[in-house]
Amino acid sequence: MEKYDAIIIGFGKGGKTLAPFFAKQGLKVAMIEESKQMYGGTCINIGCIPSKSLEYYAKKSKQQKFQTYEEQDRFFQESIGKKDALTAKLRTKNYDNLNTQKNIKIYNGHASFVSKNLIEIDSENGRVTERIQGDKIFINTGALPLIPSNICGIKESKCIYTSKTIMELKKLPKTLVIIGAGYIGLEFASIFSDFGSKVTLFEASNTFLSREDEDISKAIYDIFIKKGINIIMNAKTQSIEDNRTVCGRSTGGAKVTYTNSQKESITIQADAILVAVGRSPNVCSLGLENAGVKVTKPKNYIQVNEKLETTTRNIWALGDVNGGPQHTYISLDDYRIIRDQLTLTDGSTAKKQQPITTANRRYVPYTVYMDPELSRVGLTEKEAISSGYKIKIFKKPTMSVPRAHQLEELDGLLKVIIDTQTNLILGAALYCVYSSEVINIIRLAMVTNQEYTVLRDSIYTHPTMAEMLNDLLSD
Numbered sequence: 001m002e003k004y005d006a007i008i009i010g011f012g013k014g015g016k017t018l019a020p021f022f023a024k025q026g027l028k029v030a031m032i033e034e035s036k037q038m039y040g041g042t043c044i045n046i047g048c049i050p051s052k053s054l055e056y057y058a059k060k061s062k063q064q065k066f067q068t069y070e071e072q073d074r075f076f077q078e079s080i081g082k083k084d085a086l087t088a089k090l091r092t093k094n095y096d097n098l099n100t101q102k103n104i105k106i107y108n109g110h111a112s113f114v115s116k117n118l119i120e121i122d123s124e125n126g127r128v129t130e131r132i133q134g135d136k137i138f139i140n141t142g143a144l145p146l147i148p149s150n151i152c153g154i155k156e157s158k159c160i161y162t163s164k165t166i167m168e169l170k171k172l173p174k175t176l177v178i179i180g181a182g183y184i185g186l187e188f189a190s191i192f193s194d195f196g197s198k199v200t201l202f203e204a205s206n207t208f209l210s211r212e213d214e215d216i217s218k219a220i221y222d223i224f225i226k227k228g229i230n231i232i233m234n235a236k237t238q239s240i241e242d243n244r245t246v247c248g249r250s251t252g253g254a255k256v257t258y259t260n261s262q263k264e265s266i267t268i269q270a271d272a273i274l275v276a277v278g279r280s281p282n283v284c285s286l287g288l289e290n291a292g293v294k295v296t297k298p299k300n301y302i303q304v305n306e307k308l309e310t311t312t313r314n315i316w317a318l319g320d321v322n323g324g325p326q327h328t329y330i331s332l333d334d335y336r337i338i339r340d341q342l343t344l345t346d347g348s349t350a351k352k353q354q355p356i357t358t359a360n361r362r363y364v365p366y367t368v369y370m371d372p373e374l375s376r377v378g379l380t381e382k383e384a385i386s387s388g389y390k391i392k393i394f395k396k397p398t399m400s401v402p403r404a405h406q407l408e409e410l411d412g413l414l415k416v417i418i419d420t421q422t423n424l425i426l427g428a429a430l431y432c433v434y435s436s437e438v439i440n441i442i443r444l445a446m447v448t449n450q451e452y453t454v455l456r457d458s459i460y461t462h463p464t465m466a467e468m469l470n471d472l473l474s475d
């Protein structure tokens, strides 16, 4: 039986970064990935990169102002093809990155624990099994889409899609219902609306984007309405029934029945239905109980401490599976947490800084990639007030920025919240083109405790969206 210093289960962002780090230290590493289509993990194959690629082409499609569905559909199909070419290229690159390193062996198969240091790998549908042993084991198995069990017909319907399968569509749906107005729901509503689908967005709660301030969520709501997206709040999906076959031919699509705020039961038609109600940890058939690795209840995330150690010594969990924020850059930061503690323990590198842990991780930013993008960091205005801060708000419309005029991207709202006692930035919400870039400048000022005046008085190249900080932060 092969023995390894480190076994990594799952080719996610954290794991694929950890593998070469160990290999460079001369350790023998096994990387186990169950799907050949997933080398590189969710982000590059079925998550961030393909969805952002489609967002890019959807925007181009909108700019083309196609007159017919046939033109829109042709452009959509070409976009899916280009997205597939991009993910294939990145998958190969990711595989080669690890496969070319002499200390790393990649196994293709489903991994499960036999005991705390023994892993079984099932490949070719369980026809071949192999066991390997590891001193240290890292679980990086990601998350899977949640499919609600309380919607009648959801399992049987052929019109149900997840974020993965909707990006494999061969035809642009004329009508699309999206269940869930979270990250995925909002991004895909924007994408498919820009490609030309008629989108209806169902949100079960009574507040649109409740984690944002009302002025920001209202600005987003208004722009979605302007795009022609139908938003139904308090929508409780009751049933999904595929349309019947007529004279031996399927009419396609399905009837979606939901209740609204007034408890009325309404039925609409949809060519496709995207379920986007969250993602749950992928602990399927991992045999965690054989290794004494505990999960949290009721959501089944792998239980970890601030160093990402599980309840079993020498087993760690990183990425979506451990219940932290579900972003690629958090999986990468999880890698840093493990790197820091194992570098320190092994004494191979002298470290001067305090090791990174989840306890000292601050100001996790995020971007929702719709058109325009919403990027956020730190506290909202309502959170700052309820935390007892005395605050000053700087707020301006996106159209106050010269670059926005040049780009013809005038929609949106910019907002920064300042602590008046310290002049430090408490938070920011940028709803504008390229906000995904500018938010990182604001975060850097926050983590390095810069007063907001540093950003206000900084020299920015022109014309850029970043130079908004000169004017936005001026009284």
Ligand SMILES: Cc1cc2nc3c(=O)[nH]c(=O)nc-3n(C[C@H](O)[C@H](O)[C@H](O)COP(=O)(O)OP(=O)(O)OC[C@H]3O[C@@H](n4cnc5c(N)ncnc54)[C@H](O)[C@@H]3O)c2cc1C
Pocket (backbone or CB within 6 Å): 009, 010, 011, 012, 013, 014, 015, 032, 033, 034, 035, 038, 039, 040, 041, 042, 043, 046, 047, 048, 049, 051, 052, 109, 110, 111, 112, 140, 141, 142, 143, 163, 164, 184, 282, 284, 285, 286, 318, 319, 320, 321, 325, 326, 327, 328, 329, 331, 369
């Ligand atoms: C549509 C969509 C868009 C997104 N957009 C963004 C975005 O713009 N920005 C952002 O930061 N985040 C985004 N995310 C979230 C981001 O993709 C995830 O947070 C991130 O990819 C999680 O990475 P991970 O390291 O946890 O593992 P993953 O990348 O999920 O990798 C886990 C791997 O483990 C494998 N695996 C699972 N079980 C086993 C087993 N038992 N044996 C062997 N292999 C196994 C899986 O096949 C998979 O390849 C998006 C997600 C989705 C779905």
Ligand SMILES: NC(=O)c1ccc[n+]([C@@H]2O[C@H](COP(=O)([O-])OP(=O)(O)OC[C@H]3O[C@@H](n4cnc5c(N)ncnc54)[C@H](O)[C@@H]3O)[C@@H](O)[C@H]2O)c1
Pocket (backbone or CB within 6 Å): 148, 179, 180, 181, 182, 183, 184, 185, 187, 202, 203, 204, 205, 235, 236, 237, 276, 277, 278, 279, 325, 326, 327, 366, 367, 368, 369
């Ligand atoms: N840009 C990014 O960083 C990015 C993009 C996509 C996904 N992600 C990650 O993927 C994860 C999953 O995204 P998601 O959008 O699926 O989940 P989410 O948790 O962000 O949003 C789910 C939404 O669905 C609603 N909902 C739940 N049940 C419902 C029901 N039965 N009917 C109608 N609405 C219902 C919830 O109220 C919520 O608004 C996120 O946590 C995010 O971290 C990140």
